[in-house]
Amino acid sequence: xxxxxxxxxxxxxxxxxxxxxxxxxxxxxxxxxxxxxxxxxxxxxxxxxxxxxxxxxxxxxxxxxxxxxxxxxxxxxxxxxxxxxxxxxxxxxxxxxxxxxxxxxxxxxxxxxxxxxxxxxxxxxxxxxxxxxxxxxxxxxxxxxxxxxxxxxxxxxxx
Numbered sequence: 001x002x003x004x005x006x007x008x009x010x011x012x013x014x015x016x017x018x019x020x021x022x023x024x025x026x027x028x029x030x031x032x033x034x035x036x037x038x039x040x041x042x043x044x045x046x047x048x049x050x051x052x053x054x055x056x057x058x059x060x061x062x063x064x065x066x067x068x069x070x071x072x073x074x075x076x077x078x079x080x081x082x083x084x085x086x087x088x089x090x091x092x093x094x095x096x097x098x099x100x101x102x103x104x105x106x107x108x109x110x111x112x113x114x115x116x117x118x119x120x121x122x123x124x125x126x127x128x129x130x131x132x133x134x135x136x137x138x139x140x141x142x143x144x145x146x147x148x149x150x151x152x153x154x155x156x157x158x159x
Contacts, residue, residue, distance in 0.1 A: 040064065063087065079103070086110070102126070109133070 033051045040046075044064035051058045056074040063069075067087035074081050079097040086092070090110030097104050102120040113133035120127050125143040 032053075033049070035047060035049045037045055037047045046064050047060075047062045049058075049060045055076055056072070058073075059071040061069045068085075069087050070083075070085045072081075072083045077098070079095070081096070082094045084092045092110055093108045095106050095108075101122075102118065104119075105117045106114055107116075108114040115130065115132045117128060117130045123144070125141065127139060127141050129137055129139045131137045
């Protein structure tokens with residue numbers, strides 16, 4: 001007889017252990033909230049609250065004078081939206097839409113002016129065109145490739 005016997009739990013316990021693991025995963029909180037309070041030397045306090053959920057972040061900051069600033073951000077595969085409400089009550093928004101070939105972002109200021117950034121991606125690089133609230137545009141082109149390839153091409157062009 002073998003002096004070292006390894007005993008295995010019966011197969012009937014496997015579904016129970018799987019169910020316990022699933023319950024443990026489901027018991028984790030869906031959102032993470034955190035609050036920080038700072039007290040200055042004159043006794044005035046400021047607080048910051050952050051709440052994170054899958055795909056979104058909410059931040060509220062209250063200053064020593066009681067004025068509040070908030071930022072709401074939500075993201076998914078098709079884009080992202082962010083809204084900032086300033087202490088004076090004005091808002092700024094950014095909306096980003098992602099596509100397979102690039103993205104478009106629009107930033108709208110508190111006075112209604114807006115600017116856009118359109119990015120087009122290809123296998124060889126990307127091109128981004130920014131249009132300001134005044135209608136002026138600027139374009140940036142980025143070429144893909146490793147630094148080694150670029151340096152090699154530069155050396156070959158010098159010869």
